[in-house]
Amino acid sequence: MERGTADWYRQFAEECKDQSAIFEDWALGIAEDPQIISLIDSLPFQKRQPNLIFAVSRLLGAPVSEFAEFRTWLVSNWQQVSAEAATRSTQTNEPRRCAALIAALGLIEEPISLIEIGASAGLCMQPDRYSYQFGEARLDPVSGPSRLLIESASSSSVPIPSAMPNIAWRAGVDLNPLNVLNDTDVKWLETLVWPEQRDRLERVRLAIEIARLDPPRIIKADALLGLKQLLELAPSESRIVVSTPAVLVYLPYLKRMELVEEIVSRDIDWISLDALRVLPEVDAKLQDPKPFQFTLSMNSNPLANVGAHGQFIEWI
Ligand SMILES: C[S@@+](CC[C@H](N)C(=O)[O-])C[C@H]1O[C@@H](n2cnc3c(N)ncnc32)[C@H](O)[C@@H]1O
Structure with a gap:
């Protein structure tokens, strides 16, 4: 069963604790934001992944700052973000x-x-x-x-x-x-x-x-x-x-x-x-x-x- 996107972002915020305050803030902000959740839900399931959305946004120049500013950027640049997410996947090499x-x-x-x-x-x-x-x-x-x-x-x-x-x-x-x-x-x-x-x-x-x-x-x-x-x-x-x-x-x-x-x-x-x-x-x-x-x-x-x-x- 597919899990809810808000829960996915809430769980990602947990994973980011003590590792990335910015991603924790973005993920919690999105989890409580029905408008952004519905944008993300317009993507195929695998493309709704927090790590992918955040990395693609940064690649396209999103401000790495508090959620309110990121949110404004994300809404205005959603077309580019969804197009870029369609062609990419998380390939973190550690x-x-x-x-x-x-x-x-x-x-x-x-x-x-x-x-x-x-x-x-x-x-x-x-x-x-x-x-x-x-x-x-x-x-x-x-x-x-x-x-x-x-x-x-x-x-x-x-x-x-x-x-x-x-x-x-x-x-x-x-x-x-x-x-x-x-x-x-x-x-x-x-x-x-x-x-x-x-x-x-x-x-x-x-x-x-x-x-x-x-x-x-x-x-x-x-x-x-x-x-x-x-x-x-x-x-x-x-x-x-x-x-x-x-x-x-x-x-x-x-x-x-x-x-x-x-x-x-x-x-x-x-x-x-x-x-x-x-x-x-x-x-x-x-x-x-x-x-x-x-x-x-x-x-x-x-x-x-x-x-x-x-x-x-x-x-x-
Ligand atoms: C999170 S990265 C891990 C990279 C590396 N193993 C590491 O630990 O740093 C996962 C990689 O698996 C690749 N991958 C995902 N599904 C695959 C599949 N079905 N066959 C081959 N590679 C796949 C992705 O393209 C991505 O590069």
């Missing part, structure tokens, strides 16, 4: 999620062939090219410290790899791959970062710079089809790892389960990062499910509670 991914990759035999489903611009396909600070412990690429240092508040039980996992081959699939060499794509990636989050923006920019030195191979395809194509290409002498961070929620349930069945039917490893209710089999194994957090799982077993953007890792 390199900080690599802190959780690299801990999980450290548990797998090497060398690794990494296949990411829902890769966006591929910033989570190069976890071995970033440096990490997990509390006192630091992990650097084999070639030396990276320009991007990812800091993640971590419980002491996180199994930090003693050396950077060896990713010998990598490829991704996305419905709409973003190209780190294309300025429009880069602008969209930057706009998807919430307004006050300067450190996130800085991380995305550094990760893009790193990716530009050796742009990731990302094929344009739907998840299942793309996965099958990439499994044909991955070198057989390496351990294949499929990663699905923050993407499965976008697949309708039956399609998601079809993809999961395909993955688990193969002799490969699977790392995922998902909110609650995305993978019921993983949720069922959680002793203390946490709303608004992600679960890091490997082969359907929960490993850690993780901040949605990789801010913290609490190993289970």
